[in-house]
Every structure is written in C-alpha cells, then in structure tokens.
Amino acid sequence: MGVLTLYSFSSDNWLRPAAEVKALMSLFQSYLRMETSRCVREGVRIRTIGRRDRLSPSLQKALASAEAATAAGTALEVRIAVDYSSRDAILSAAAKLRKGAELSRESFSRLIGDTPDVDLLIRTGGEQRLSDFLLWECAYAELLFTKRMWPDFARPDLEEAIAEYYSRERRFGRVPEAVAG
Secondary structure, three states: OEEEEEEEEEHHHHHOOHHHHHHHHHHHHHHHHHHHHHHHHHOEEEEEEOOOOOOOHHHHHHHHHHHHHOOOOOOEEEEEEEEEOHHHHHHHHHHHOOOOOOOOHHHHHHHHOOOOOOOEEEEOOOOOOOOOOOOOOOOOOEEEEOOOOHHHOOHHHHHHHHHHHHHOOOOOOOOOHHHHO
C-alpha cells in the first residue's frame, strides 16, 4: 500500500494569530468530516501523526472517528501531519532510548513513529525548505519545489511531478550506473 503524507499544520503554526489558527482548525475538521466517507468508498486509510493533546476535543474526536471509519482501507494510506514537528519526533525517539540499547536506522525509525521513508517530497507555494517535515524520513527523498499554491495543485501537477521523479536516477550513495560500468 502506498503512503501519502500531508503536512496540514506544523507545531510552529501555533505562533500564527489565534483567529487564523481557529479558522484553519475549523476548516481542517470540516474537510475531515466531508472526505471520510469518500475515503471509505475508495479504500483509503486515514492516519494521523503529530500531537493531539493541543487539539480541541471535537477535532480529536473527528480524527479518531475518521481513523476508525477508514481502518480497513488498503488502496492508499493518507497520513495527516497535524501539530507535527520532525524535530520533536526525533527528540521523543531519542528520549526513549535506553543506555546500552542496540540501535540501528531501522530501530530508530520505529521509535520516531514507524513512518516510511519519503520517495518524493513536493513543496508547494514557492517555498524551498523542508519546514521541519519528516527530516529523518526525507534523507534520500527527491525534492520538487513548485510555485503553485496547494489549493491549486491538481492532477496534472501531480502527474508532472511523478514523471519528473521517474526521470531521476536514485543512487542512495552508490556510484552512478554510467560511471560504474
């Protein structure tokens, strides 16, 4: 099953004006309720990463309801990063380590939250930074930056991004094929 992670609200976004945060949370909750039945129909599983304790009780309930309703989905897993900070996830994983514990990349990945490695990161809105998003998981991600704003990012944009991804040679530290031969 493929995984699509959507960065919906950074932990740093709490620093925005209170009225904006309230509007964003309301919009998020509204769309979550609207899209859950569509996700169930299409076999999409919704999961959340990030903190929930700072979210309103009604949003926490909506998230839990969407996750429960879509738990049987096998076509695609959509992970919604809400009140998420990659740095906080890494610190939390490090705090779980026991002195003398055997550590590998795989075991540390499980401590962070068992989020799969990112193959392609698409950053919309003209920004050219990761913004504390899945830093560990993006170690070998292909990065694509677009000026198109997220609400305007449509299927043709995604198809173009995927075509660009497949045109790249992914070496993961190895010597390029042309040089190795």
